[in-house]
Amino acid sequence: MSATVHHPEAAKEFVANSERMQWHDMALWFVRNKRDLQAAKTPEWEYLRELAAEIKAHTQANLDVYLEEFERQAAARGAVVHWAADAAEHNEIVLGILQKNGVQRIVKSKSMLTEECHLNPFLEAHGVEVIDSDLGERIIQMRNEPPSHIVLPAIHLKKEDVGNTFHQHLGIPPHISDPKVLTEVARGHLRRKFLDAQAGITGVNFAIAETGAVVVCTNEGNADLGASLPPIHIACMGIEKLIARQEDLGVFTRLLARSATGQPITTYTSHFQGPKPGGQFHIVLVDNGRTGIRDSDQFREALNCIRCGACMNTCPVYRRSGGHSYAAVVPGPIGSVLSPAADAKQHHSLPFACSLCGSCTDVCPVKIPLHHQLLAWRQEIARLGHLPASKRLSMKAASFLFSHPRLYSIVGSLGRLALRMTPRWLLYNRLNPWGIEREMPPAPRASFRKWYDRERARQNPLPVVSSSSQQNMETQP
């Protein structure tokens, strides 16, 4: 589980199927387009993003006050608030509630937090049947796969795959691939699970300090069925889901679904304040590394994340490598920021699975400076000594080269010569990662510097830059 993952290696299998990779790319780009349409239709979009970031910054600055206020308000409405410093404590708390009430069958709606805590295998090991009730999550649960996207957990699958899965696990005839028919099959299957469940676990999109409310957003209605049919509702949330005031929801409900799927709002935005009549309502507040991120001036804003997935949908690397290649609970740009915070060694390659194009930062509804944070993580990972030798040595060499202009000029001419003269077999092999799956650029006859001297220098001389004032340049391996 904690083996070090090298993103390019992990992406190989996905990338090998070019047709499927392109389909995945286009499917996510389609979602990104829908997001653009909604953003463009909202004249105050940029203003909403600013407000969202300010609300989150305000909450982070006063987090202790709001956590206690939330606890007080939620308790006043009859909820039981639990606190878990880490994943293990979270899992124990949930199991404790279930065991105390003799629960053996639960339904669960989407919760990245419970994925992060590996709640399902923990409960199953203690004899509790856990049914993921979001359609996409149910599909991958049957296949024993992790989600590949936080909003679209089964986006890596084609409808034929889903048909096969249902054929194997639900006994439907083979070769059914109509999404309508398959959804109907899942509806019937999950209805029975909902009716049979003794408790429902949900995630949390927002928690309101001033009212003690927990807000859950879904399109399918699974969270509400799971929280309303059984007598016990357990809502699990990271402490960063807290916001101060109910009016702040006005900002976030406008941003979330538009950013996630291009809907103006999710089908259901449910406000849970206290238990249903005769029921129990438990809320588990979880840290599990979040306070560590809060401590960091560099990475704190990553806690603004509302898990819309827009950064994944727009990321050229994510779209072409698939969510599983990140081997992390949250993939894509935000996952590549959050995962190294949990374990820098294991996830050291993720901040490099990025072209620094900045598109994630542009679409993020809560203004997380994602590509800046990814760059900062690269430096941090180098500082921690987690870079593989190939990257470490080539960086050193490049740094030396860039700080010696004459040497740079000589090596440049040699390189151009070499690119023209070297036989293909010497250029295109596993020792040159630049030559894998792509052609090296044609070498120009002369360097830019020579061209400039010849063409322009006389009319418009370059300003003189001393070598000491030259900035270190980031290089791509």
Next chain:
Amino acid sequence: MRKGRQIILDRVRSRVLPDRAAPQIDWDRLVRYDDLKAQFCDSAEFVGAKVHHVDSVATIRRTLEESAEYDSGKVIASTVEGLEGNFSASQVQSPQEYQSLDWMLIRGRFGVAENGAIWVPADEVDDRVQVFITQHLVIVLEAADLEPHMHAAYQRLGRFEGYGVFVSGPSKTADIEQSLVLGAHGCRTLDIFLIGRCK
């Protein structure tokens, strides 16, 4: 249980951050609609609901009976005054008993023009599960009760007790190859009856 609480609060308090004021929304910067009703209808249809314009509750049944799905032989529950169903909630012992519901007819408190959402608090129904377990949902709404956007919606809500939900369109999923399918776990269809004129 006390352990985790103290650890988390200690961790948070060990790092004091510069205070950032909670922002106040400048309402002049928010979208305005000339015609709230038209915008609401556009939004509601965009999210897959069907909007009907009626003069009063009395005309709703006639419209419903014209719908292909509706059939008075089916199980119909209603919490709308003047619109009777054939399923009585008074005998119900557990929420599971609502699984037979074909149609649920309820009132919504107000609608939101920008996204077609309708506010349904728990006191509009006998049990909140009715909103989700029914095969088809009907929401009756006064056209005078429309707000432009979610900021106005939450301002109107103020402090409320118990459970409440914004419902925007029928339940849906696109989890299989991004094809939109209406009727995931909740209602398959949503009919909205708008009564009267805008304020």
